[in-house]
Amino acid sequence: MIIVMKHDATQAQIDHVVAKVKRLGYKAHLSAGEERTIVGVIGDDRPIDPGNFEPIQGVEKVLSILKPFKLASREMHPMDTLVNVDGLTIGGNELVIMAGPCSVEDRDQLLEIAHAVKETGATILRGGAFKPRTSPYSFQGLGERGLKLLAEARLETGLKVVTEAMSPEQVPLVAEYADIIQLGARNMQNYELLRAAGRAGLPVLLKRGLMATIEEWLMSAEYLMSVGNERVILCERGIRSFETYTRNTTDINAIPVVRELSHLPVILDPSHSTGKWEYVSAVARAGVAAGADGLIVEVHPRPEEALSDGAQSLRPERFADMVRQVREVARAVGRDLIEVEWNSKTPA
Ligand code: PEP
Numbered sequence: 001m002i003i004v005m006k007h008d009a010t011q012a013q014i015d016h017v018v019a020k021v022k023r024l025g026y027k028a029h030l031s032a033g034e035e036r037t038i039v040g041v042i043g044d045d046r047p048i049d050p051g052n053f054e055p056i057q058g059v060e061k062v063l064s065i066l067k068p069f070k071l072a073s074r075e076m077h078p079m080d081t082l083v084n085v086d087g088l089t090i091g092g093n094e095l096v097i098m099a100g101p102c103s104v105e106d107r108d109q110l111l112e113i114a115h116a117v118k119e120t121g122a123t124i125l126r127g128g129a130f131k132p133r134t135s136p137y138s139f140q141g142l143g144e145r146g147l148k149l150l151a152e153a154r155l156e157t158g159l160k161v162v163t164e165a166m167s168p169e170q171v172p173l174v175a176e177y178a179d180i181i182q183l184g185a186r187n188m189q190n191y192e193l194l195r196a197a198g199r200a201g202l203p204v205l206l207k208r209g210l211m212a213t214i215e216e217w218l219m220s221a222e223y224l225m226s227v228g229n230e231r232v233i234l235c236e237r238g239i240r241s242f243e244t245y246t247r248n249t250t251d252i253n254a255i256p257v258v259r260e261l262s263h264l265p266v267i268l269d270p271s272h273s274t275g276k277w278e279y280v281s282a283v284a285r286a287g288v289a290a291g292a293d294g295l296i297v298e299v300h301p302r303p304e305e306a307l308s309d310g311a312q313s314l315r316p317e318r319f320a321d322m323v324r325q326v327r328e329v330a331r332a333v334g335r336d337l338i339e340v341e342w343n344s345k346t347p348a
């Protein structure tokens with residue numbers, strides 16, 4: 001349930017409502033918009049009588065949120081959420097480009113890619129140090145050594161770092177090195193991991209599960225938010241379908257649907273959602289046209305030698321072309337790309 005305060009409600013009236021919510025045994029979640037404050041009533045599923053709040057001064061109306069996700073819902077927070085990643089805003093008018101290798105393989109590979117993607121428009125470096133591989137015999141990632149290389153690449157380029165944590169135990173280590181913790185498709189419903197990542201104090205990139213409905217995905221976002229993390233970025237990465245010419249099927253629909261249902265930013269991963277580099281640019285353009293707040297793209301200078309996901313990795317020149325095309329589409333829909341900023345971490 002949400003309690004919508006009048007636009008001229010005083011702080012004392014808001015405090016009074018919050019106190020009453022707590023007295024009834026619920027948690028109050030405040031969302032202070034430009035126009036008015038909304039008080040979310042969060043707790044168990046017991047029905048609450050709106051009559052508890054309607055007569056209180058300063059209350060405009062009381063509405064129930066019928067969706068099972070509450071904190072993640074647009075009703076709770078009508079304005080788009082802007083996720084601040086150490087000074088960089090995700091979810092605003094400007095789109096974020098995250099790019100880098102599927103896996104961190106070695107120092108030279110990572111630094112080469114980091115410089116290339118930075119020069120051509122990325123502001124966030126992606127790269128897995130802990131890799132969720134279908135086969136236990138495939139390359140599993142460099143672990144902490146990979147995290148250290150990502151931190152070194154950040155220092156050299158000023159790019160921020162997004163990288164995956166696969167278990168609750170890995171979260172503190174990943175949080176030491178990352179700017180954003182990635183939760184992978186296979187772990188979207190790993191609830192202990194969601195709670196641990198939610199509590200880590202960093203923004204979380206939540207990938208959609210391979211077989212997850214949009215509602216299940218938003219319920220996973222709700223887990224992150226229910227432990228106090230408001231900085232959640234959703235990522236559509238393709239879902240399983242009967243189609244075999246692509247690795248997954250890009251659910252373009254999910255982008256406008258999520259934007260309607262939720263205030264959280266949503267980005268698209270055209271690499272995993274197609275599985276073939278040949279289709280990555282086209283699908284990236286489609287995602288931006290559909291309203292995505294950014295892209296996360298796999299890039300490798302020698303895809304044929306990549307230790308994972310070479311088939312879907314763009315060479316740096318192709319990545320540069322993709323960014324140019326995507327910028328035009330962004331402008332056509334009244335948006336733009338975040339411009340690369342040189343900051344103190346960037347060497348002169
Ligand atoms: C990845 O980003 O490399 C990855 C493994 O993604 P997903 O979890 O979407 O498969």
Ligand code: MN
Pocket residue numbers: 102103272298308309
């Ligand atoms: Mn990958």
